[in-house]
Amino acid sequence: MIIGENIHKSFGDLEVLKGVDLHVRPQEVVVLVGVSGSGKSTLLRCFNFLEMINEGKITIDGHTVNPKKDNLTKIRAEVGMVFQHFNLFPHKTVLENVIEAPITVKKMKKEEAKKLGAELLKKVGLEDKADVYPSKLSGGQKQRVAIARSLAMQPKVMLFDEPTSALDPELVGEVLQVMKQLAEEGMTMVVVTHEMKFAKEVADRIIMIDEGRIIESADPKNFFENPQNERTKQFIQLVE
Amino acid sequence: MPEIFTTVYDVFMRTYPGFLEATVVTLQLTAIGVILGTVIGLVFALMKISGSKILRAIANIYITIIRGTPLIVQIMFLYFGIVELYTMSNFWAGAIALGVHNGAYIAEIFRGSIQGIDPGQREASMSLGMDRRQTMSRIVFPQALRRSIPPLGNQFIITLKDSSLVYIIGVAEIFSLGNREAAQSYQPFESFLVVALYYLVLVMIFTFLLRLYENKLDVDRA
Ligand SMILES: Nc1ncnc2c1ncn2[C@@H]1O[C@H](COP(=O)(O)OP(=O)(O)OP(=O)(O)O)[C@@H](O)[C@H]1O
Numbered sequence: 001m002i003i004g005e006n007i008h009k010s011f012g013d014l015e016v017l018k019g020v021d022l023h024v025r026p027q028e029v030v031v032l033v034g035v036s037g038s039g040k041s042t043l044l045r046c047f048n049f050l051e052m053i054n055e056g057k058i059t060i061d062g063h064t065v066n067p068k069k070d071n072l073t074k075i076r077a078e079v080g081m082v083f084q085h086f087n088l089f090p091h092k093t094v095l096e097n098v099i100e101a102p103i104t105v106k107k108m109k110k111e112e113a114k115k116l117g118a119e120l121l122k123k124v125g126l127e128d129k130a131d132v133y134p135s136k137l138s139g140g141q142k143q144r145v146a147i148a149r150s151l152a153m154q155p156k157v158m159l160f161d162e163p164t165s166a167l168d169p170e171l172v173g174e175v176l177q178v179m180k181q182l183a184e185e186g187m188t189m190v191v192v193t194h195e196m197k198f199a200k201e202v203a204d205r206i207i208m209i210d211e212g213r214i215i216e217s218a219d220p221k222n223f224f225e226n227p228q229n230e231r232t233k234q235f236i237q238l239v240e
Numbered sequence: 241m242p243e244i245f246t247t248v249y250d251v252f253m254r255t256y257p258g259f260l261e262a263t264v265v266t267l268q269l270t271a272i273g274v275i276l277g278t279v280i281g282l283v284f285a286l287m288k289i290s291g292s293k294i295l296r297a298i299a300n301i302y303i304t305i306i307r308g309t310p311l312i313v314q315i316m317f318l319y320f321g322i323v324e325l326y327t328m329s330n331f332w333a334g335a336i337a338l339g340v341h342n343g344a345y346i347a348e349i350f351r352g353s354i355q356g357i358d359p360g361q362r363e364a365s366m367s368l369g370m371d372r373r374q375t376m377s378r379i380v381f382p383q384a385l386r387r388s389i390p391p392l393g394n395q396f397i398i399t400l401k402d403s404s405l406v407y408i409i410g411v412a413e414i415f416s417l418g419n420r421e422a423a424q425s426y427q428p429f430e431s432f433l434v435v436a437l438y439y440l441v442l443v444m445i446f447t448f449l450l451r452l453y454e455n456k457l458d459v460d461r462a
């Protein structure tokens with residue numbers, strides 16, 4: 001569904017991704033872990049072309065993206081992204097947040113978009129908040145709106161960058177619950193998270209990134225019980 | 241002490257019909273100065289954040305010159321400059337000078353509020369498949385505009401006071417009338433005190449209105 005091959009990314013002199021190969025299959029849930037600064041966010045942002053890779057190639061749903069020729073705007077629409085800090089549009093209501101992109105990008109009729117928006121809000125359990133502004137919501141509710149907003153573009157794959165890291169502990173569960181449900185429905189997902197319980201339960205594969213390289217890739221059971229790399233072992237000890 | 245009150249009162253009562261007319265002129269100058277300044281400011285703010293080096297350079301030059309020279313010089317310069325080319329009333333020459341002057345400051349207000357929008361907003365918008373133009377017009381500008389309104393109100397108040405400088409080209413606004421009154425009546429102290437009162441009251445009224453608006457914004461957002 002989304003294939004990264006030999007991805008290199010530098011910021012000035014700092015090489016953050018040093019040849020990453022990652023093949024995410026349709027309906028697969030991949031959890032990315034790694035210490036701070038290892039390049040997890042950068043990798044997700046490259047998959048969404050918020051950052052341009054310096055080398056390598058990215059293939060989305062069978063199409064190898066040529067950043068010079070392709071319409072990146074259109075490609076971004078196919079790859080949903082959920083951010084740590086939600087990034088909801090504060091000047092728009094919850095429903096308006098969700099239907100903004102379908103209307104402006106897909107030129108969907110307002111009525112149709114509203115219907116879609118209402119369905120998605122119901123899916124994330126926030127149908128009663130449609131007309132409220134984001135500032136009135138809790139962090140967990142905000143993130144669920146952000147997920148609904150992303151889903152409204154019917155993306156082929158969803159990227160989550162630490163979706164629960166900015167939440168109070170008691171609000172983490174409601175967001176993970178929605179993500180779990182998405183995974184069960186067959187959404188292809190790449191998730192950066194520190195929630196190891198979620199990783200164990202939901203991930204098909206856990207991938208450890210260290211200093212811009214993939215150093216471990218295994219199903220949850222093997223990842224935790226039989227890690228190959230020394231750094232992975234240290235990491236697991238740290239989080240367990 | 242009481243004596244000064246009576247003389248000020250006398251000056252006030254004698255001059256207020258003229259001053260009310262002059263107040264209208266001052267308010268017109270201010271309004272045109274700010275509206276024109278807003279249009280100019282918007283254009284130059286867009287130039288400043290644009291990808292084009294040339295446009296950015298032009299905007300920088302304009303802003304540097306305006307901010308680096310006294311308003312009164314700009315008024316004279318524009319007055320004699322424009323009047324050479326077009327016949328134009330002193331009032332319009334003054335209003336345009338205020339607009340050009342404000343443009344530089346308002347450009348910085350707009351630029352500041354556009355750049356002050358969390359980059360995450362732009363990223364979220366782009367990640368949803370909106371292009372640069374849609375992101376700007378639907379996500380960034382509406383938020384930036386809201387943020388600009390309090391500093392714009394502030395600029396309005398500054399302009400209200402700055403408009404007194406167009407007395408130099410003979411526009412019959414508050415200060416110019418006070419100046420004449422002071423000379424003719426041999427009561428400069430009382431006359432300028434009255435002038436000060438007019439400005440003070442106007443500024444207080446607009447400050448109050450601005451507060452009301454800001455409070456309303458806070459309520460909307462809370
Ligand atoms: N736009 C940028 N410009 C310069 N350096 C950057 C930029 N974005 C990220 N970096 C650097 O790249 C490195 C990797 O950052 P990245 O955000 O991908 O790490 P991460 O694995 O997501 O870490 P964290 O767990 O803290 O979120 C860091 O050293 C960071 O400072």
Ligand SMILES: [Mg+2]
Pocket residue numbers: 040041042161162
């Ligand atoms: Mg990160």
